Amino acid sequence: MKPKLVCIGNGMAGIRTLEELLKIAPEKYDITVFGSEPYGNYNRILLSPVLAGEKTIQDIMLNDDDWYAEHNIALFKGHTVVSVNRKARQIFSAEGAVVSYDRLLIATGSSPFILPVNGSNLSGVISFRDIKDVHTMLSTAHAGKKHAVVIGGGLLGLEAANGLLKQGMEVTVVHLMDILMDRQLDFVAAKLLQASLEQRGLKFLLKAQTQEILGTTKVTGVRFKDGLEIPADLVVMAVGIRPNYTLAQQAGLHCERGIVVNDTMQTYDPRVYAVGECVQHRKQTYGLVAPLFEQAKVCANHLAELGYSRYQGSVVSTKLKVTGIDVFSAGDFNGTDKTEEIIFQDPSQGIYKKLVLEENRIKGAILYGDTMDSSWYFQLMRDETDVTAMREKILFGQAHNLGDAGHGSENRVASMSDDAEVCGCNGVCKGTVVKAIVEKKLFTIEEVRAHTKASSSCGSCTALVEQILVATLGNDYSQTPKTKPLCGCTHHTHDEIIDAIKRHHLISAKAVREFLEWKTPDGCPSCRPAINYYLIANHPAEVVDDYQSRFINERVHANIQKDGTYSVVPRIWGGVTTPDELRAIANVADKYQIPTVKITGGQRIDLLGVKKQDLPAVWGELNQAGLISGHAYAKGLRTVKTCVGSEWCRFGTQDSTGMGIKLEKMTWGSWTPHKFKMAVSGCPRNCAEASIKDFGVVAVDSGWELHVGGNGGIKVRVTDILCKVETEAEVLEYAAAFMQVYREEAHYLERTAHWIERVGLPHVKKRILDDVAGRKAAYARFLESQKYAQIDPWAERASQGVAAHEFNVLKNIPVKVESLPSATVQEVA
Amino acid sequence: MNWLEVGNLQDIPQMGSRLVETPQGNIALFRTSDDQVFAIADRCPHKGGPLSQGIVHGHVVTCPLHSWKIDLSSGEAVAPDVGCVNRYAIRQGEGGKLELGLAE
Ligand code: SRM
Ligand SMILES: Cc1cc2nc3c(=O)[nH]c(=O)nc-3n(C[C@H](O)[C@H](O)[C@H](O)COP(=O)(O)OP(=O)(O)OC[C@H]3O[C@@H](n4cnc5c(N)ncnc54)[C@H](O)[C@@H]3O)c2cc1C
Ligand code: SF4
Ligand code: FES
8 A cells, every 4th residue: 555645735846746756656645635725726827817807717727626526636615624633643634534645744834824903804805825815805896895904015015905996996005114015125226116007007115114904893994093094994904924834833743934844854753754835944934935846846755755955045037027117136135244246237228226235246136127137136145256257347247248149039039148137936947948858849838838837837937938938949930930930932041941951961052942932043152152051061072162152252252352252362371381382372462463462360461453364363373382272251161360488489389380280281171151250269368369269279288278169359258168179189189079060060150259159059069069979970970071171272273163153254245235214214214 | 216236134133233334324234033124214213222233032122222123124213212213215135235315
């Protein structure tokens, strides 16, 4: 026979514990549940939206009778447990049930605090805790009663007041303190909140002390200490909650402000566990679901006798659930004499943000009006991240601190890292949501809720989860057709096209356009180069490069200039040249009368103003001196800048020049989604500017630091540190693997900086660092594709006649040609 | 109008272009994917970019310098840009022979 587990309390914490238990040990116990309320298990948090008319009771049910039946759980609905005999291991309900247990779980929650004033027992005086209360409020409002008084200007009181207002009542909120939500907000935020609630029609009486509730059997009004009386048909008390520990106390379990438990959620009786609002853990009691769910998980673990997890307390944050008003608060938002505050205020937009810092770590936060970044700040706070580097811009939000990869919230979501928390109630990270969407093929917010629990509790992260759905599914997310197709010729996104090319082994642009039902026969200058790139990157051995789909620079392997001439930049390996090479360059410049010879910003020499017809001859002569194309025109490897390094420099720790040359020899000729630049510096003085390159290497005494995702162009982005390695061989392997993953995953014309901001550095680290076999495989794929790419395009054209038509005019005719009249005017008529 | 043979259809790659030099400047011959041939001046109405170096798609060429799109059949810039470029008479004869219309 299985041991018996009895759970007292059919609420959020108790049932979550059972759900967690059933996940890890479904057959372990015979389970019985007692609950005072005559329902299955419902989402108490969402009583507020039910009251506001935004949801129905049906919407907020979590587990119906079938669920209990399915898991063979005996449910005693409407039974209140009145005593526990720990010796006999039995419990007794007021309704007459007696059940014995081997393990007992107490999850009795808490009770609303009722002010001890005259009249508090009159009919029409209620609290806001359960379905019954909501029914009373709704029926009072629907019966046409007018005046509601809510005592308590905290979170619950305001949600109740907002709901009653929406149900058509005239609502006055009475609060003892001079500001609303004084336990979550400071003066400024509270006044902003009050103003916007007043605008909606709520009335406030602050610093008001309730003296008596008036009426004979039914409530008729409220009197205050200063003598003021106001009429009331309904009084809702929301002045606080008190953990329900009487039952446990009577059973002889140690209780203080709640039932005292240890880190495994065990009470002083090892057979008895407790979770939820009724417990006191490390001197703390909690009144929000996020910590209770953490407790539930730990408790389930110990009930299953896996015994390895511990609950260590929680840091909590709160959000107000009044539609259209965004308020977030966490931690110590008032600060002390050791803290500093960073504040942003825009009264015209109703935005207020305050961060409290101590030694450059976030200790508390209040956000009003724009709570988009709340989960980010909350994470920084919980991780105790040092925010020195972002102090200046931190209040502008996460997107600003990651660089300007794009606009709008969709990109903000994209730039969130995988371990960023999305749903605070259930502790669900972005990575978990994305993984579920991809692996379980989820398409709707309901499915995501069902699979991950994200957004299934208070619902304030729903918008965020929806954005993750959009970002992950692209076009498949049916409710938002706004995800961007590659261009006007198709409704498919970059990722869908890449996927189709891989999965269906498409090896020509025509095949791609047919397979994906392109709207235009030829495509356009946006999609043609992109598709050509994707084909080459994915099937390097099979695809025939389509030169007509390349931009002119890549088609003729030189950079077009404003006057239609071209520039020629030979490769100068790692920035090191020789007198012979320089002589060859000088000779070519003389012979073909090249007007400008310039040192580039990339440590090489640019010959500018070459006539197109001269290109093959110029190249041929450069080739003879051993110079090949520098690909200064390519979405591909550009330069590898180096400094002099240990060979000459008194500070050099490694041979940065040699390392740079090796990197360039390995990677030249490769095509990438956008240009790719590298640099190698011989010491942290970083004279080669490695920290703004796509792949940067900085030598240190003990090896090489590898940096990725830098950009020195339109918007400067400093690299992220990938890792440190010891040998040159490792530098080569990591560089190639990084380049290969970028080649395979990034969108065409997306530089590494933007790509990393989209997928998150953790993703890149996972691919390159954690997955060793994956890194080695990517390295191998890179080398393989280089077999087809490392062919000097200049040599082909200079001596093998490739694309000769590009460089010769078709005909020279010395006489005048007939030009046709322009068609403009006729067409309009 | 006199017609002068300048080459063959096969001399121009599909979705590509070749140049004919004349005393008035270069004329770009374009061959589209449906094997039609168009002749226009090799000077973008924007800043004189060599249109022959652009990407050809449909009956349009995109200028390599700043991506104006020019309609090959009318010589007009595609909206929102405004401008037009000289067109020349060209015809395809037997075996893909290409002939430009000369002034009398
Ligand atoms: C020649 C050179 C300027 C010079 O005289 O020094 C140059 C010239 C051009 N750069 Fe550059 N860039 C040159 C070094 C740089 C550098 C410095 C560097 O590499 O250390 C940068 C900043 C570093 C970086 O890229 O992160 C740079 C950032 C850009 C950007 C902005 C890229 C970005 O992601 O923000 C563009 C625009 C683009 O690529 O879309 C650009 C685009 C261009 C183009 C290709 C513009 C164009 O499309 O015509 C110019 C081609 C001129 C030509 O025909 O040669 N160039 N360009 C340099 C060639 C280096 C080489 O040896 O290959
Ligand atoms: C209107 C409202 C809005 C809220 N909004 C939020 C929010 O936005 N975010 C947030 O994190 N939290 C919110 N909360 C708080 C959250 O709902 C509670 O923290 C959570 O429900 C506590 O879970 P629990 O299981 O400990 O208690 P409960 O969910 O209250 O469950 C306890 C259950 O035990 C039953 N019970 C008690 N004693 C006995 C007994 N002797 N025998 C049998 N059954 C018994 C009770 O009837 C009850 O059903 C809100 C609460 C309310 C009321
Ligand atoms: S900065 Fe670069 S793109 Fe701009 S003018 Fe100079 S070379 Fe050209
Ligand atoms: S010159 Fe053609 S677009 Fe500017």
